Amino acid sequence: MKKTDFDIHFDHAFATVNQSRFEDWFARMASRIYGTDFELIKAGGKNGDKKSDGRRISTETIFQCYAPESPKTFAERAKAKISDSFPMVKNYWPDLKEWIFVHNNIEGLPTSASDKLEELRRQYSEISISTACRNFLKDELHDKLSMQQMIDIYPSASLNFNAVQMSHIRPLLKKIIEARSVNPDPLNFGDIPDEEKLDFNRLSPDSKYDIRRARPHIDIVDRYLDGMPNPQNASIIQAEMRAKYLELKGFGYDPDEIMGKLLVFCGGGETATVSAAAYVIVAYYLDACDIFENVPQGAPC
Structure with a gap:
């Protein structure tokens, strides 16, 4: 078995996991790639997860995932998700230097969401604001995993039919x-x-x-x-x-x-x-x- 054999498992996960399962999948990969530099925030108390699905400590980066069940829902709600989330992220993380909005919509952002991001970039020019989708998950996380880490994340890959x-x-x-x-x-x-x-x-x-x-x-x-x-x-x-x-x-x-x-x-x-x-x-x-x-x-x- 070689690493490229796991590509079908990545494709399956990207196509099928959504909502909290998408967040968990992202966090499992990120925690293995970034190691102790990645801090996972679990929901609890009045502040919940502080609008964070993971924090990279060395770069003061906050990742926030949004993966609804359908492209239609994404198109309708992505702008509102960004509008509601980012001000709270800034309040919770005053030293924030980078915010990455990780999503599952292969077609990209609707114009309404893109316009909102541009507005935030102008308002908070000191913070790097970007989005990440399939290519980021594949190139920066999945493809950098070791063989054993891939087996840990995709346990059914060991089923060699x-x-x-x-x-x-x-x-x-x-x-x-x-x-x-x-x-x-x-x-x-x-x-x-x-x-x-x-x-x-x-x-x-x-x-x-x-x-x-x-x-x-x-x-x-x-x-x-x-x-x-x-x-x-x-x-x-x-x-x-x-x-x-x-x-x-x-x-x-x-x-x-x-x-x-x-x-x-x-x-x-x-x-x-x-x-x-x-x-x-x-x-x-x-x-x-x-x-x-x-x-x-x-x-x-």
Whole structure:
């Protein structure tokens, strides 16, 4: 694995994380690049986080993140966010020398926000006021991380689905057969899968991302099931996966919690390769419609 292999994980994060998750992602990278020179301010007390999503001490730089869920919201509210935030930042940090407005809008700033920044630059000429988006996050933070730091920030990168082989799938499926607790019900399966299934089940962007990465490898599961000497074993595994899903759903777990517990049920967690194999199994049974719910006909996604 080389550093450029992590570019797809950066692209996924930039496209999907927003609001507090964007702030956390930025802070995880910045704290590793700047080390003890980066101070993270946690919300607390009457002053909250003092309008700071991170401070670089040596340069008296305050970073403030704004990453709403949609470009439309950004266009409508960016100016107000800047107008409301900057005066308070100046009050909280009287020695402020630089303010960087970090955002997730790949198209750039709307003219209203740009005009407001120019107004602030004229009013506070002693302070460097700038914005940062994808290029800053990629060039100044992500690309300067070490390999180990990248793995820390993008833990699912260790899931090398290309390394999953029959030898990893076989023992996990055998374990499910040996732990048999329900009898197959041939009437309880066979729905037609829907392409919008991942969205309908409200899985997080990270869960959907890993399932999509696992999908190209589900033919390994198919080949194993087809090659088993006892055809009933395929029905046993199918029934166990369905029963476990229904049990977890009945307990009230949210979709991502269900996903995590299904991965553990399949034997994931021992090593990165075994965890990747468990993802492949879950992806297979999700596509076969034995776990999670299909989109009802006519339902909005």
